[in-house]
Amino acid sequence: MTKITQNHKPIILVTNDDSYSAGGIRKLIALMRPLGKVVVVASEFPMSGMGHAITIKTPLRLKKVAEETDYEEYICNGTPVDCIKLGSQVVLKRKPDLVVSGINHGSNASINVIYSGTMAAVLEACIDGIPAIGFSLLEYSHDANFDHVDQYVTKIAQKVIADGLPEGVCLNVNIPAVSDEPIKGIQVCRQAHARWVEEFDSRQDPRGGDYHWLTGRFENDDKGEETDQFALEHNYVSIVPVHYDLTAHQAIAEVKSWKL
Amino acid sequence: MTKITQNHKPIILVTNDDSYSAGGIRKLIALMRPLGKVVVVASEFPMSGMGHAITIKTPLRLKKVAEETDYEEYICNGTPVDCIKLGSQVVLKRKPDLVVSGINHGSNASINVIYSGTMAAVLEACIDGIPAIGFSLLEYSHDANFDHVDQYVTKIAQKVIADGLPEGVCLNVNIPAVSDEPIKGIQVCRQAHARWVEEFDSRQDPRGGDYHWLTGRFENDDKGEETDQFALEHNYVSIVPVHYDLTAHQAIAEVKSWKL
Numbered sequence: 001m002t003k004i005t006q007n008h009k010p011i012i013l014v015t016n017d018d019s020y021s022a023g024g025i026r027k028l029i030a031l032m033r034p035l036g037k038v039v040v041v042a043s044e045f046p047m048s049g050m051g052h053a054i055t056i057k058t059p060l061r062l063k064k065v066a067e068e069t070d071y072e073e074y075i076c077n078g079t080p081v082d083c084i085k086l087g088s089q090v091v092l093k094r095k096p097d098l099v100v101s102g103i104n105h106g107s108n109a110s111i112n113v114i115y116s117g118t119m120a121a122v123l124e125a126c127i128d129g130i131p132a133i134g135f136s137l138l139e140y141s142h143d144a145n146f147d148h149v150d151q152y153v154t155k156i157a158q159k160v161i162a163d164g165l166p167e168g169v170c171l172n173v174n175i176p177a178v179s180d181e182p183i184k185g186i187q188v189c190r191q192a193h194a195r196w197v198e199e200f201d202s203r204q205d206p207r208g209g210d211y212h213w214l215t216g217r218f219e220n221d222d223k224g225e226e227t228d229q230f231a232l233e234h235n236y237v238s239i240v241p242v243h244y245d246l247t248a249h250q251a252i253a254e255v256k257s258w259k260l
Numbered sequence: 261m262t263k264i265t266q267n268h269k270p271i272i273l274v275t276n277d278d279s280y281s282a283g284g285i286r287k288l289i290a291l292m293r294p295l296g297k298v299v300v301v302a303s304e305f306p307m308s309g310m311g312h313a314i315t316i317k318t319p320l321r322l323k324k325v326a327e328e329t330d331y332e333e334y335i336c337n338g339t340p341v342d343c344i345k346l347g348s349q350v351v352l353k354r355k356p357d358l359v360v361s362g363i364n365h366g367s368n369a370s371i372n373v374i375y376s377g378t379m380a381a382v383l384e385a386c387i388d389g390i391p392a393i394g395f396s397l398l399e400y401s402h403d404a405n406f407d408h409v410d411q412y413v414t415k416i417a418q419k420v421i422a423d424g425l426p427e428g429v430c431l432n433v434n435i436p437a438v439s440d441e442p443i444k445g446i447q448v449c450r451q452a453h454a455r456w457v458e459e460f461d462s463r464q465d466p467r468g469g470d471y472h473w474l475t476g477r478f479e480n481d482d483k484g485e486e487t488d489q490f491a492l493e494h495n496y497v498s499i500v501p502v503h504y505d506l507t508a509h510q511a512i513a514e515v516k517s518w519k520l
Contacts, residue, residue, distance in 0.1 A: 048316065052311030052374050052375055053310045054375055059471035059473055060460075060471065061469065085460075089458045113506050114383065114504055114506070115312055128455065159518060159520065165511075169508045188512055189512075190507040190509065191505055193428070198345045210321070212322070212350060213320075241508040242508055243506065245451055246383075246451060246500075246506075248429045248502055248503035251426045251429045251503075252450065252501060254501075255448045256448040258419060
């Protein structure tokens with residue numbers, strides 16, 4: 001399907017969860033094109049909050065929407081995880097050398113990593129043994145300002161292209177929004193133990209039926225100074241190395257002691 | 261909304277990802293009713309493979325479909341994670357004492373934990389500080405035989421009701437399918453490092469358009485004898501303690517050494 005596998009530049013598969021038309025992915029594509037051959041596979045419509053969802057009840061469709069030298073772009077009706085599967089198996093018919101996802105409009109730091117379609121795409125690549133990085137900006141708006149991200153995105157991607165990542169590890173990179181204060185640098189962190197506290201907005205439709213909009217506020221009780229939230233609040237770019245082993249290894253001995 | 265909070269039996273919130281009508285959740289409900297007051301909030305339609313998806317673009321609707329002594333049942337149009345949020349915030353207006361999810365028709369061992377709506381519901385409860393257990397049977401069929409699961413489900417749930425779980429930890433319990441050999445017991449394990457290898461089934465519709473069905477085969481290269489896959493293959497029930505910290509703590513020092 002693709003012609004992009006025919007020479008030796010690194011092949012970079014780009015996706016996101018805000019849809020192919022979002023400002024964040026257009027920025028990420030522009031930053032990746034000088035680094036290799038770029039193939040974009042992204043959802044036609046926004047997929048925020050899709051987590052690690054995959055599409056198994058309906059067929060997936062792919063449409064090529066652009067082809068230039070060392071560049072191809074496809075849109076599909078799938079989730080971000082589907083985009084990685086389709087990109088490797090149907091478009092490239094090989095593993096890309098790097099997967100990048102984003103740049104997300106909004107934070108994927110702390111517990112957001114669990115809900116994030118952007119980071120699910122990264123984890124999916126990681127499960128498949130592909131070096132992968134998720135980039136997110138701490139500004140949710142459609143018109144988010146990405147002017148200040150270039151050096152961080154490029155530097156981190158170049159490093160991973162050159163040297164790879166530890167086995168079974170991918171990166172969750174979050175970048176502070178533009179402010180009066182310049183970004184202070186990069187911090188390597190752990191995920192803060194914060195959570196969303198739900199506040200449903202419950203309403204009645206014109207026929208008297210109840211319905212509920214999911215809303216919430218972010219609560220961070222984790223006061224650790226080595227967390228992504230702490231780094232971001234102090235105007236650093238945060239990098240959390242992430243893996244897909246959900247085992248709570250520290251709890252195995254205690255559960256074993258139950259003698260069930 | 262609910263009347264179920266008015267006395268002192270433990271309140272057990274039940275959900276799944278195969279829909280409220282699946283045999284697995286009916287079995288789980290039957291096993292939980294002797295243990296406490298049971299509130300079911302489950303999706304009207306199957307939600308397998310939804311991962312940690314949440315519903316933010318459409319409103320959620322809840323419908324009460326049953327009410328008996330110490331029992332209420334609701335169906336909704338949301339994902340398994342939505343069911344936990346709605347159950348706590350809208351139905352109970354308090355945290356339940358226990359969340360149980362399943363019994364899933366099919367394995368959620370190894371990497372399946374990442375894609376599973378059943379386990380996403382459990383993780384969502386865990387993030388919210390609620391003791392939570394996911395149960396899955398290694399038989400995918402709609403008519404799966406759950407006759408042999410009672411003692412394991414009841415024993416594990418009773419233990420968690422009595423003593424709780426370590427902070428930030430939930431349980432992923434998988435049960436072998438019925439076979440000629442009786443189940444040998446329970447093993448506490450780590451998640452095996454296996455993966456799904458995609459094999460898209462690509463077809464053409466009657467108008468000549470290409471479409472792709474996601475299929476795959478499970479590949480386990482993890483030969484560890486302390487894994488959930490190993491336990492299940494040897495006819496043990498597996499319990500993996502699971503947490504929502506995706507940080508690859510072992511990789512932090514190496515990524516720090518990059519001096520970006």
